[in-house]
Amino acid sequence: MSDTYLNLVNSGITKDVAKKLGLPRPAELRRTDPSAVDHPLLPGPVLLLGSGPDDTVADSLAQTLLAWDLDVHRTLPNRTLGAIVLTLTDIEHPEQVGERVLELGEALRSLAPSGRVIVLSRPAADTDDPAVAAARHGVDGFTRSLAKELRAGATGNGIVLSDGVTPGSPSVTGAVRFLLSARSAFVSGQFVHVTTTDGEVPGDWTRSLAGRVAVVTGAARGIGAAIARTLHRDGAEVIGVDVPAAGEQLAQVMNEVGGTALQLDITADDAAQRVIDLARSRHGRLDAVVHNAGVLRDKLLANMTAEKWDAVVAVNIAAQLRMNEALLSADGLAPDGLRLVSLASTSGIAGNRGQTNYGYTKAAVIGMTRALAPRLAEQGGTANAVAPGFIETEMTAKIPPVPRQVARRANSLQQGGQPVDVAETITFLLSPQAGGINGEVLRVCGQNLVGQ
Known part of the structure; x- marks a missing residue:
């Protein structure tokens, strides 16, 4: 659905009127253009800030960025x-942080529209010295606050490297590239935790899922269809699943991506x-499953019926639990290890009025994911x-106009995301370069003003 307000305040005479009146002006975000043959990773050079000339982490990152043909600077260029x-x-x-973050603050004046800020840090542990834990955990509040200060479609995110994980680890490299790219347009104020050195850097970043087979539930429309298209773009063979009533739309999407439809x-x-x-009969394997199918039956709890509660639980969490147990028991199905991504929601993190059933199931998805991570x-x-x-x-187009506008503006980017934004994040998490990212809940919400 088109955001009429966003279009108005970014074009023609209405753009000038919005400026004069001081109205919020959400930016047109930089997203990957599927029709572009050579899509630049960034709209300008990268400034790499560290502790000084002996910062081995910054040196390693510089080599990675240079290998991507990026223009890398260690001091602020006049560009x-x-x-x-x-x-x-x-x-x-x-007390070690001030000089570096103030240097970053000065550089922010030179950041392009839809620019990127990434902060690399280590996690705080209960066993750390209090000063170390304070310094490390402080990065969380700093980065989230910084992301809320950025304008013109720029985003700020963090990558947290567990002990033993180096900047050259595949998942660190993959996370840096994802967060720099147009694929992360609606991800801001978030942290990607890299806990192991597992994973593999692809030979072709644009076809990182070549040879992989992925199932997407709820694939007939909306976010599910966008996931199928994005997985196909990156080389995956797709099996799309949806209810028989959506069979015609499912067939259209699967025909588009050369996939297999399963009603x-x-x-x-x-x-x-x-x-x-x-999966076995058609491809001989199954590498990834995206649990996207979900339903809404919104009611205030005082008006909730057993039918509405049970229907949401059945689709949003109970079906996933059964399917996951079967997948984990299927010998030889995923030769390189199964990748699962489940759709949670900010409603499962911060709650939402009239969504006790939906919020319950989406929080349940988070609990399920964290429990499954070590088993997988x-x-x-x-x-x-x-x-x-x-x-x-x-679904969101059916929200009444005023609440819909409020919901759109209630994030740091002041707009709604697109289905492709969710799809890009899922595709990254399913990729070989994300093998060291496990048990994570990554929000695609433009840094929604509720929750973390």
């Missing part, structure tokens, strides 16, 4: 910047086995969740 990367992995006391109610007792059997890691796989905020879909 508009495409991105700023700040390393804080070495800090052990809060199926995922709450059926044999749903998981049918998915497994199709034993088999070489990962389990992660993506929590969208307000995304422009057929």
Whole structure:
């Protein structure tokens, strides 16, 4: 659905009127153009800020960025910047941070529209010295606050490297590239935790899923269809699943991506086995599953019926649990380890009025994901969740006009996301370069003003 207000304040005479009146002016975000043959990673050079000339983390990052043909600077150039990367992995006391973050603050004046800021740090642990824990955990509040100060479509995010994880680890490299790129347009104020050195840097960043087979539930429309298209773009063979009533739309999407359509109610007792059997017969393997299917039955709890509560639980969480158990028990199905991504929601993080059933199930998805992560890691796989905020879909188009406008503006980017924004994040988490990211919940919400 088109955001008429965003279009008006960025074009013609209405743009000038909005400026004079001081109205909010959400920017047109830089997204990947699927029709572009050579899409630049950034709209300008990268400024890399660290502790000084002996910062080995910054040196390693510089080599990675240079290998991508980026223009890398260690001091502020007299040019508009495409991105700023700040390393804080070495800090052990809060008093060490000021000089570096103030240098970043000065550089922000040169950041291009839809520019990127990335902060690399280490996690705080209960066993750390209090000063170390304070310094490290402070990065969380700093980065989230910084992201809310950025304007013109720029985003700020963090990458947290666990002990033993280096900047050259595949998932650090993958996270840096994802967060620098146009693929992360609606991800801001978030942290990607890289916990292991697992993963593999692809030979072709644009086809990182070549040879992989992925199932997407709820693939007939909206976010599910965007996921199928994005997975296909990056080389995956797609099996799209949706209810028989959506069969015609599902067939259209699968024809578009050269995939296989499976009309199926995922709450059926044999749903998981049918998915497994199709993957084996058609492709001989199954590498990834995206649990996207979900339903809404919104009511205030005082007016909630058992039918509405049970329907949401059945689709949004119970079906996933059954399917996951079957997938984990299917010997030889995923030769390189199964990758799972489940759709959570900001409603499952911060709650939402009239959505006690939906909020319950989306929070349940987060709990399920974190519990599955170590089990899948034993088999070489990962389990992660993506929590969208307000995304422009057929569902959100039905929200009354005033609440819809409020929901659109209630994030740092002051607009709704697009289905492709969710799809890009899921595709990254399923990629070989994300093998060291496990048990994460990554929000795609433009840094929604509720929750973390």
